[in-house]
Amino acid sequence: MGIFYAFPIMIAAAVLQAVFIPQLDLIGVGPNLIFVIVVAWALNAPLPQGVVWAVVGGIASDLMSAMPLGTSALGLAMVVFVMNALGTQFYQLGILVLLLMGLFGTFFYEFYRLAMLDFFHLVGYIPADAPFVITWGSDIPTVIAPVMLYNVAMILPVYVLLRRLQRRLPETE
C-alpha cells in the first residue's frame, strides 16, 4: 500500500521543489525535499518499498530537471540501500540515525549528483558549450554544506508527518 503513496507524494514534492523552494531565496541553495521525504519514509519501511520511493522520487526529480532520467533515482536508491545496511546496526538510535542519515546521506547524494554532472558533461548528455569544471574546494562549502543543514533541519518534521501516515497503513508488505 505504501508503494502507491509514493506517486502522488513524490510528484507533489517534485513540483514543490521546482516551484516553491527556489522562491524561498535561501543563499542560492535550498533543501532537497525529495531526498528528505525518501529518507524519512525509508527509515521505517521495508527495503523494497524504500527503493520504490527512491526510484519514483528520483524520476520525478529528473523530469523537472535537465539531468538524464534515472540519475537521481540511482543516487537515492543507493542512499536507501546504505541506510538499510546501517539501520540494522543502529536499530535503537532512531532519531539520531535519522539526523545522521540526513547529514551524511545529503553529502553523499549531492556529491554524487555533482560528480554525475561532470560525467554527463564528459559524455555529452547535457547540452553545454562551456568547459564545465567542478571546483570541489568551493562547491562543498557553498553548494553541499548548506543543503546538508537545510535537510537536517527539515527531516524531523517531515519524518513525523510521514510516520503518522505509515502507522495508518495496513501491514501488507
Add this chain to the structure above:
Amino acid sequence: MRRRSVNRIPLLIVTVLSCIALIFFSGGGALRGLEGLVSTPLNALAGLFSGTSRTVASLTAGERTYEELEAYVADLETQLARITTELVELRETGADYQRLADLVNYVAQNQNQEVVAADVIARDTVRALRTVVINRGVRDGVRVGMPVVTGQGLVGRVINVSANASRVQLITSEFSSVSARTQTNRVEGAVIGLASGALRLTLIPQGAQVQVGDLVLTSGLGGNLPPDVVIGQVTSTRQFQSDIDQTAEVRSLIDFDRLEMVLVVTSFEPVDLSVFEPTPEP
C-alpha cells in the same frame, strides 16, 4: 528500518542496472518523446502553482512595507483585510507592469526581431544546472537554440522543447559560454557561468583595456546568439603577468533567482557551423 529478511543483493543489482539503463537511454535521447509526454502534466502543474508561489514570495519579500501598512491599519482596523489584499494585488500588478514595460521596451528597440513572451514556471531541481522551464513550446514556434532575453538583457538559450514548454539554460549555468565583447573598446572574450551563479568574462587578450563599468554585449561570434544583446556590466578585472589572458567579473542586470517573464527570440536561428569543422582522416 523494519527488520525483515530481504535479500539485498539481487534487489540492488536490479535497481542499479535499471537506473543505469534509464540514464543511458535518456542521456542518448532515446526517451525524449516519452519524457516530453510524462513531463507535460508536471509542467502544467508547475505552471498552475507558479502564480501562487510568486504571491507567497511577494508577501514574504515585502516585510517592510507590510509593517508600514500595519501602522496604517491600526487606525483603520475594519479595513485591514481589504487593504492588505489590495496592496498585495497592486504590488503584483505593479511588478507585472514593470516587467511588461521592460519587455515592450525590448520589442520596441528590436523591431526586426519576432518574439514570444513566456512565463517562467519552474526551476531545475538540480540548482547547479541553472535551467528554467517556460510555458511556451513547439506549438508557439519555440525551437532548440533560440535565445531568451528580457528588457535587461540576455537570459540564456533554449536547450529542450516539448509541445507546450521549453527548458532554458541560463547564462549563469556552468555549462554556458557566450561569445561577448565590451561596448566601449570592443574587446572580445567569452562570458561563462560560475558555480556561485556569477558571470565571468574570460579569454580577454593580455593588454586589452577593460574598464569597470563597461557594458558587456553578445558579439554574435559562433552564430549561436544575435549580436549586441546586453549581458551585464564589468565590476572588476584581473590581470596576471603569468597568464595568457585576463578575466573580468560581470554582473548581469537580471535577477535570475526571481525571473518571471521572458521573451524568446523566435526569428533568430542559430547558425550550424559544424560543416566547417575539420573531419578526422579515415
